[in-house]
Amino acid sequence: MKVKNLLESTDFYLISDNSGIKNEVNGIYSCDLLSHVMGFASEKNILITVLNNINVLGVASLLDLSCVIFSHKIQVNEAIIIKSNELNIPLIGTKLTTSETVISLYNLGVPN
Amino acid sequence: MEPFARDYNIEKHDLTNAGTIASLTKRELKKRGLTRDFIKKVTIGIYEAEINVVIHSYGGIAAISITDDSIEVTFTDKGPGINSIDDAMMAGFSTASSLAIENGFGAGMGLPNIKAVSDKMVLTSSKEGTRLYLKFDISSDNYES
Ligand SMILES: Nc1ncnc2c1ncn2[C@@H]1O[C@H](COP(=O)(O)OP(=O)(O)OP(=O)(O)O)[C@@H](O)[C@H]1O
Ligand SMILES: [Mg+2]
Numbered sequence: 001m002k003v004k005n006l007l008e009s010t011d012f013y014l015i016s017d018n019s020g021i022k023n024e025v026n027g028i029y030s031c032d033l034l035s036h037v038m039g040f041a042s043e044k045n046i047l048i049t050v051l052n053n054i055n056v057l058g059v060a061s062l063l064d065l066s067c068v069i070f071s072h073k074i075q076v077n078e079a080i081i082i083k084s085n086e087l088n089i090p091l092i093g094t095k096l097t098t099s100e101t102v103i104s105l106y107n108l109g110v111p112n
Numbered sequence: 113m114e115p116f117a118r119d120y121n122i123e124k125h126d127l128t129n130a131g132t133i134a135s136l137t138k139r140e141l142k143k144r145g146l147t148r149d150f151i152k153k154v155t156i157g158i159y160e161a162e163i164n165v166v167i168h169s170y171g172g173i174a175a176i177s178i179t180d181d182s183i184e185v186t187f188t189d190k191g192p193g194i195n196s197i198d199d200a201m202m203a204g205f206s207t208a209s210s211l212a213i214e215n216g217f218g219a220g221m222g223l224p225n226i227k228a229v230s231d232k233m234v235l236t237s238s239k240e241g242t243r244l245y246l247k248f249d250i251s252s253d254n255y256e257s
Pocket of ligand 2: 035164218221222223
């Protein structure tokens with residue numbers, strides 16, 4: 001499964017450009033505290049967060065995560081979007097809550 | 113491969129550059145043919161230590177040395193030091209400032225994460241500063257075949 005497959009669902013929209021949408025997806029991790037993400041997320045995981053912050057991308061890149069989903073319709077700033085395009089880590093938005101996002105991804109068949 | 117040694121400055125509260133040392137080290141370890149799992153471990157340790165100097169100290173330096181057998185990193189900062197190392201090592205213990213919390217830090221998981229991923233960790237501290245020495249042993253299994 002790839003990031004672009006998530007975008008087939010109407011729940012999700014792409015915030016960044018197309019770079020990285022072919023990244024492989026192999027699981028879900030959700031937390032808004034970066035040391036938890038650092039300690040527990042695995043390579044190719046989708047990160048779901050409300051943490052609207054450039055350090056999210058730093059961590060996502062160090063861990064080789066597949067993409068970042070901002071739940072609760074979080075509006076991210078331009079600097080984060082630019083960084084995401086640079087790092088090939090797509091940013092995806094959704095109006096769903098974090099827990100609804102997990103369920104929606106599960107229904108799409110994201111393995112975990 | 114040639115040994116690799118670098119010193120980096122870490123500025124107080126410089127959250128935009130935080131993670132640079134971890135990211136440069138990750139690149140160097142990739143070049144040396146180490147496995148993804150091994151690189152992940154080292155990256156976590158260095159990232160957490162680097163962030164701690166940024167958010168909790170007045171700034172400092174990181175000295176990294178990589179050989180075929182090990183990675184050694186020493187973080188030395190200019191204070192204000194850690195009150196109780198026993199407390200600091202506890203999962204969930206944090207004195208993070210509101211700036212750090214707004215940026216996603218302050219879970220109190222950094223030092224426990226570092227402990228979990230490193231083969232040796234020596235943390236010493238006084239009001240003049242904190243020193244964190246980390247060692248990651250490299251065995252032949254840690255190289256991609
Ligand atoms: N270099 C340092 N200088 C001063 N205090 C430090 C330093 N490193 C750690 N500490 C103290 O130890 C505590 C625990 O550190 P730890 O990295 O485990 O958690 P944290 O940094 O608060 O949160 P997290 O790492 O989960 O984002 C810190 O809150 C701080 O009080
Ligand atoms: Mg920390």
